[in-house]
Amino acid sequence: xxxxxxxxxxxxxxxxxxxxxxxxxxxxxxxxxxxxxxxxxxxxxxxxxxxxxxxxxxxxxxxxxxxxxxxxxxxxxxxxxxxxxxxxxxxxxxxxxxxxxxxxxxxxxxxxxxxxxxxxxxxxxxxxxxxxxxxxxxxxxxxxxxxxxxxxxxxxxxxxxxxxxxxxxxxxxxxxxxxxxxxxxxxxxxxxxxxxxxxxxxxxxxxxxxxxxxxxxxxxxxxxxxxxxxxxxxxxxxxxxxxxxxxxxxxxxxxxxxxxxxxxxxxxxxxxxxxxxxxxxxxxxxxxxxxxxxxxxxxxxxxxxxxxxxxxxxxxxxxxxxxxxxxxxxxxxxxxxxx
Ligand code: NAI
Numbered sequence: 245x246x247x248x249x250x251x252x253x254x255x256x257x258x259x260x261x262x263x264x265x266x267x268x269x270x271x272x273x274x275x276x277x278x279x280x281x282x283x284x285x286x287x288x289x290x291x292x293x294x295x296x297x298x299x300x301x302x303x304x305x306x307x308x309x310x311x312x313x314x315x316x317x318x319x320x321x322x323x324x325x326x327x328x329x330x331x332x333x334x335x336x337x338x339x340x341x342x343x344x345x346x347x348x349x350x351x352x353x354x355x356x357x358x359x360x361x362x363x364x365x366x367x368x369x370x371x372x373x374x375x376x377x378x379x380x381x382x383x384x385x386x387x388x389x390x391x392x393x394x395x396x397x398x399x400x401x402x403x404x405x406x407x408x409x410x411x412x413x414x415x416x417x418x419x420x421x422x423x424x425x426x427x428x429x430x431x432x433x434x435x436x437x438x439x440x441x442x443x444x445x446x447x448x449x450x451x452x453x454x455x456x457x458x459x460x461x462x463x464x465x466x467x468x469x470x471x472x473x474x475x476x477x478x479x480x481x482x483x484x485x486x487x488x489x490x491x492x493x494x495x496x497x498x499x500x501x502x503x504x505x506x507x508x509x510x511x512x513x514x515x516x517x518x519x520x521x522x523x524x525x526x527x528x529x530x531x532x533x534x535x536x537x538x539x540x541x542x543x544x545x546x547x548x549x550x551x552x553x554x555x556x557x558x559x560x561x562x563x564x565x566x567x568x569x570x571x572x573x574x575x576x577x578x579x580x581x582x583x
Contacts, residue, residue, distance in 0.1 A: 437567025
């Protein structure tokens with residue numbers, strides 16, 4: 245029998261936490277043959293609710309679930325984990341300045357970086373045998389990931405990513421709805437940059453599988469105006485639209501996207517398909533190194549690599565630079581909060 249993988253979920257008593265833990269326990273994240281032990285972390289005010297989540301996990305009698313640790317101690321939570329899904333964060337409340345939210349969150353990620361660095365499984369720290377994923381979901385996701393990376397220097401930078409797969413999936417969904425095709429037939433959209441409203445959803449390389457072969461989205465959608473304006477803003481503003489409708493932010497779609505992110509990273513992307521992941525920039529596409537920026541990536545044997553050589557037109561260039569600029573500003577704001 246395979247040995248269990250220990251999966252950390254922080255903020256596990258929250259909305260996304262509640263949606264993602266049953267997915268992980270059912271094998272959606274790591275496959276139907278991979279047993280898991282869940283390490284759930286939240287903070288003291290949520291301790292009772294967290295215990296309730298643990299009770300429900302026991303009651304669900306998931307065959308793959310070999311254990312649950314529910315704790316408010318970051319050290320106990322990080323102990324020996326192979327995969328870390330960082331959902332815990334401080335939400336923006338009415339009247340709060342951006343800087344206040346930033347300050348709360350980067351302090352959390354700085355502290356948790358140390359706990360992970362000291363206590364995660366060796367493979368998480370040296371990148372063996374899997375690339376031992378760390379996925380940051382909590383906002384500001386790119387900048388939290390950057391802080392985590394910088395304050396956990398012994399964890400390889402390749403192991404630390406942030407979630408933009410939800411935006412990627414939203415873009416697939418919009419194309420599928422607009423062309424009335426199956427979402428599984430649409431691929432290779434790209435989310436560039438920040439998980440924020442400056443992100444650039446790019447369809448210039450996206451295709452649809454049709455009965456007469458693979459066709460570029462640009463060829464199938466005759467309305468350029470829609471692709472260049474409304475499509476982009478719909479994807480950028482989708483999070484706000486969900487909050488308006490549900491009075492709560494996206495949770496099931498975020499949890500599902502997080503499972504897609506880790507699954508593709510660990511098990512590999514299908515041949516000819518790329519996905520979007522927030523990763524540490526190596527300077528590809530002229531994006532300043534030292535930012536966590538969303539790129540198109542393919543994954544194989546637990547390692548991601550940025551898709552190279554895509555043609556970038558002027559329209560795209562400007563949008564890719566705008567979102568990079570915002571990340572530079574966030575980075576300096578984050579550091580000014582920590583000092
Ligand atoms: P939520 O407020 O329901 O849950 C957050 C949980 O984190 C709470 O239970 C809270 O007690 C806990 N928490 C706070 N500080 C913590 C700490 N220091 N350690 C451990 N846990 C802590 O929020 P929800 O809806 O689950 O969203 C979580 C985060 O994910 C938010 O920051 C949200 O903005 C972000 N998000 C990101 C998306 C993405 O695509 N990257 C998509 C949707 C949400």
